Amino acid sequence: MAFGAVRRTRFAPSPTGPLHLGHAFAALTAARLADPGEFLLRIEDIDRSRCRPEWEAAIHEDLRWLGLDWPQPVMRQSDRLPAYRAALDRLAGMGLLYPCRCRRADIAAALSAPQEGMIGPDGPIYPGTCRGRAMEDAGPDDAIRLDVRRAFERLGFDRIGFHDEAVLPGQRHDLTAEDFIAGVGDVVLARRGMGTSYHLSVIVDDAAQGITLVTRGKDLFDSTYIHALLQALLDLPQPLYHHHRLIRDAAGKRLAKRDDARAIRSYREAGLTPAEVCGLVGL
Secondary structure, three states, X not given: OOOOOOOEEEEOOOOOOOOEHHHHHHHHHHHHHHOOOEEEEEEOOOOOOOOOHHHHHHHHHHHHHOOOOOOOOOEEHHHOHHHHHHHHXXXXXXXXXXXXXOOHHHHHHHOOOOOOOOEEOOEEXXXXXOOOOOHHHOOOOOEEEEOHHHHHHHHOOOEEEEEEOOOOOOOEEEEEHHHHHHHOOOOEEEOOOOOOOHHHHHHHHHHHOOOXXXXXXXXXXXXXXXXXXXXXXXXXXXXXXXXXXXXXOOOOOEOOOOOXXXXXXXXXXXXXXXXXXXXXXXX
């Protein structure tokens, strides 16, 4: 475990829309749990088709208004593609990757058979249609997937896990190799046109920044098993995790960036103070 007395946390939003109350809660939680350590801001902008400079500027403005501060310069994932490529090359050298030409419609058709079609943390469980393809056959329109069964065989592990200080603290959360294979499947590590994926970039960047406590919503709890597996394969330190509650609307639905009415800037323009916004999210 790579956590100690002094904590380093991060808030890593994507500049694809306005920050809302859920983001405010996540950022403030990360900053408070870092105290007296260090809180970092990271911009996750690998999806260049959706990211906008104006939303990135708004992220800085909203967080400053909430009273947060962080070291400069800010890490931006669009500047980190060589690091992600190096991680992919290392996994490919282990014989653990394969190119996948399947589109969503292809996967949906393959999963229409009885007892198929399970949904995991990375979406529908991939049926392995392209698993026999070699990386030498990879083309520009292919995604790159991890052969999960081979990954566990290489590690010699029968399970993978992590520790969470918010969910059953003191207890290790484990998932067996067979449950991972059946319930998660061969995850995408490089999406078409991106050169990476959330799962790969987040663990590479957390290690590069020396993050010791990863704070994020409980909706990403199951994804952490993927990150634990990748950390083990790439010999990266595993941080401690804190999966916090989600901020929901009156109907119990998790807030999304389309909820402009709950955007931080809307509350600012309405005259609320940062303390009052903290109160809205129970802080």
